Amino acid sequence: MTLKLRSFGMSDRGLIRSGNQDALYSGSWLVAVADGMGGMAAGDLASSMAISSIAPLDVATPEDELVAALQRAIEAGTARIRQAVREDPEREGMGTTLTALLLARSGSCLALAHVGDSRAYLFREGVLKQITRDDTFVQLLVDQGVITPDEASSHPRRAVVTQALQGEEVSPAYATMVPWAGDRWLLCSDGLSNVVRPETLTEVLAQYPDRTECAQKLIDLALHAGGPDNVTAVVADLVAE
Template structure:
C-alpha cells in the first residue's frame, strides 16, 4: 500500500486532520511526504502505530513534550516512561483526593467561620504539648529548632553555613501568630502570609558564602474550632497517631521522594539512597514552590508528632508508633523519641514536637 492522504490517514488512526497537523508542527508525527506546491500531507501506513501511540498517550493526559520523549525510546524505555508518568499522576490524584474529601466534609457540615467545633460530648478541646531538640552524636552544631506553644507547633531543620540562623528565623516569623486573634475563616491565608515573611527572613540571614536555608513543618491550633492548620515545606514531617494507627500527613519534598512518586525506585530503596537528604523544596536557598497547606479536624485522643529527619531518617515508623502510643505525657514522648535517635547513632540533629488533643 502506497502513501495515503491526510484524510485517509485520519480515518485509519481515528485522529482528526487538525490533530495530525498539530502533531506535524510539533515534530511528533511528520508526514512521509509533503507536496511542495500544494503543501498537502501524505502518510505512510507504517506510521499508524506511532500515531495510535500518540493518541493513547494524549488520552492519558501526557504533555506533548513528554510524548515526544516516549516516542523516541525503545519499547522497554517507553514502558518505563509511561509507568513513571502514571505514578506521578496517581500521586497528584491522591493529594487532590485528600483536598476534595476535606472540602466535601467542610461543605456538608455547613461550617461557618464563627462556629466552634467540640469533642463528641460537646466539650471544648485543648492541646497539651512538649518540644525537644538535640545536637546528636556527630554534628558540632544544632541547626534544628523545635517549638511548642499554646497556638503554634513547629519544627525547622536548617542547612548551610547559616542554617542555625535560618531555622530560628523561620520559626520566629511564625511565632507572630501566637498573639492576637486568628482571622475568621482565613487561617490558611494567614499561615501562608506568615510563611512568606519567614521566607524573607530566612533569605536575609544567608551569608552568601554558602547557600543556607531551612525546612519548615508547623501547625497552628485554632481553639475556637478545634482544628489544626498545617504548613509544610522540605523533609521534616508531621504524623498523626489516631486509634492506634500512625499516619504521615506530610509529603517529603526531596529529589529521592520524586523518584519514588514516579515509580523509579521503591520506598525501601529511598531509605538507603545516598542523596535521600537532597531537598527539592525549602525556605531560602532552594528554589521554592508554594508550601503545602492543609486543615485537620482534631479529635479527642489524637496525638500529633512533628519531627526533623534526624528522627524519621534513622528510626523506623514502627518504632515511632510504638513509642508515641506507649509514652504518657508529651514531654515523656519527646524524650523517648530523641532517645531513639541517639540510640540509632545520632548521626544528625534531631527535633521533635508532640501535642495531645484532649477535653479542656
C-alpha cells in the same frame, strides 16, 4: 467541651554534628519544627528565622484565617532569609525546612504548613499516618515508581531536598483538618524519621502518654541508632477541656 493543644518539644545535636541547626516551637495553639541547612552559622540562622517568623501565630486565630496566617508568616520568614543573604553573600545557599501546625481558637480546625523534609505524623486510634509529603529527590523517585519507600530510607541521596525556605519563591503545602479528641501529633526533623522506623514511632507514641517522656524516648532512640544528625521532636495532644 473545646479541644485544646498541649505540646512538648525537645532537640539534640546528635552524636556526629558539632552544633544544632534544628529549631522548634511548642505552644498552646502552634507547634513547629525547622531544620536548617547551608553551613553551621547560616543553617542556625535560617531555622531560627523561620521559627521566630511563625511564633507570633501562637494566639487564638479564627478558623477562616488559619491558612492565610501561615502563608503570611512563611512569606515573612522567606523575606528575612533573603535579606540575611544580601547582607552576607557567604550565606548564599542557606535555608531551612518548616513544618507547622496551627489550631483554631474554636478548637474545631487545624491547619498544616509544610516545606522540606521535616515531617508531621498523626497518631489516631492506634494508627500512625504520615501527613506531610517530603520535598526530596528520593520522594520524586518513589512517586515515579523508580524505587520503593523502603529503598528511599537508605538511598544515598535521601538528604537532597527539592524545596526549602531559602529566600526565593517557594510553594509550601497547606492543608486543613478536623481534629479529634485524643489525636496525638508528632512533628520531627529527619534526624528522627531517617533513623527510627515508623513501627517504632507508633509504639512509643502509644506507650508514653506523658508528652515529655515520649519526646525524650524518641530522641533517645535516634541517639541509640547513631544520632547521625540533629534530632528534634515535638509531641502535641488534642485534649478536650
